[in-house]
Amino acid sequence: MKIIYMGTPEFAVKSLEHIFNHGYDIPLVVTQIDKKKGRGKKLQPTPVKEKAIELGIEVFQPEDINSDESYNKLKNIDPDFIVVAAYGQILKKRILELPKYNCLNIHASLLPKYRGAAPINWAIMNGDSYTGITIMNMEEGLDTGGMFLKHEIPIEWEDDSQIIHDKLAEVGSNLIIEAIELIVSGDAELTPQKHEESSYAPLLYKGVGNIDWTKTARKIFKKVMGLKPWPSAFTEYKGQKIKIQRVDIEEKEHEITPGTIVDVEPDGIKVAVSDGFIIIKQLQFPGKRSMTVKELLLGNDIEKGYIF
Numbered sequence: 001m002k003i004i005y006m007g008t009p010e011f012a013v014k015s016l017e018h019i020f021n022h023g024y025d026i027p028l029v030v031t032q033i034d035k036k037k038g039r040g041k042k043l044q045p046t047p048v049k050e051k052a053i054e055l056g057i058e059v060f061q062p063e064d065i066n067s068d069e070s071y072n073k074l075k076n077i078d079p080d081f082i083v084v085a086a087y088g089q090i091l092k093k094r095i096l097e098l099p100k101y102n103c104l105n106i107h108a109s110l111l112p113k114y115r116g117a118a119p120i121n122w123a124i125m126n127g128d129s130y131t132g133i134t135i136m137n138m139e140e141g142l143d144t145g146g147m148f149l150k151h152e153i154p155i156e157w158e159d160d161s162q163i164i165h166d167k168l169a170e171v172g173s174n175l176i177i178e179a180i181e182l183i184v185s186g187d188a189e190l191t192p193q194k195h196e197e198s199s200y201a202p203l204l205y206k207g208v209g210n211i212d213w214t215k216t217a218r219k220i221f222k223k224v225m226g227l228k229p230w231p232s233a234f235t236e237y238k239g240q241k242i243k244i245q246r247v248d249i250e251e252k253e254h255e256i257t258p259g260t261i262v263d264v265e266p267d268g269i270k271v272a273v274s275d276g277f278i279i280i281k282q283l284q285f286p287g288k289r290s291m292t293v294k295e296l297l298l299g300n301d302i303e304k305g306y307i308f
Helices: 010-021 047-055 068-077 120-126 162-183 217-226
Strands: 003-009 023-030 036-037 042-044 081-085 104-105 130-137 147-154 233-237 239-253 261-265 268-273 276-284
Touching: 003 010, 003 233, 010 023, 010 081, 010 162, 023 068, 023 261, 042 239, 068 147, 081 162, 104 162, 120 130, 120 162, 120 217, 130 162, 147 162, 217 233, 217 239, 217 276
Parallel strands: 003 023, 003 081, 081 104
Antiparallel strands: 036 042, 104 130, 130 147, 233 239, 239 276, 261 268, 268 276
16 A cells, blocks of 8 residues: 655644554655755755654655656655645646545535634634644645545644644545545445535734734634734734734623723733723743743733823
8 A cells, every 4th residue: 555645834744744654655755955954044945854764754845746757756756645634735637636545635614614724723713613634635726625534623622723733744644544445345425515615714814813802812812822823923012023822811891991901910911802801911022032021021021001
């Protein structure tokens, strides 16, 4: 059983490792090209590349997975499956048709909800009470293929995107094995998606984190959790962009202008919102490390009455 594995970020590492540990032959791992990161702008391998090297698997990093060179390389392997997890390039029809069985995608939402690049973050920001993994048969549309398996997990109040990411990576690694076994045995059932129920989870960008203080306390709380650890929710204080990394909420009627700093104490900065207050617990100023409000106030003043 030969499986070509395609993935790039940390989310895709667990499934690669799980497939390998179950004894499947992975002759090739395909991942995105190395990118420059950090202050030194050094080339950094993708998390999937690092894991593949550790496992002794050949790594292929094409700029265009749909080029003739890429297609011929994959075709020569004659795979039984191609498994994709957050790879980062759209596969065209001739690639999708290469495997003997299926080209499978490990998608971090309960399709058809949240098709697209950032399903975990948007599920949290939208206040969903649950999310999950879908093992999908890939086709040319964006996350539109039929579904083999789903597994649901709750989103708890204190779950940020990293916590849900880690939980779903674990779920996906188990579910992909189950799907492969069902398909090979002939027992798998493919369920079409209800396209009219679909929604889109667009790629995150830094500006999406800008806090609108006229929103409800719960909405702002979920934005902070959904964008933690990246790109982070933020606001501006006297011309400086401040990342807001941990907050509590207090739901209480008032007539204070939203965004007003109403109190500054070591245990939090209290800010008015439409239906109560946000208490900022942890934040980060430009060029500084992340710190609690207590740590911040040791060497800095925050102006009470200032409006974000």
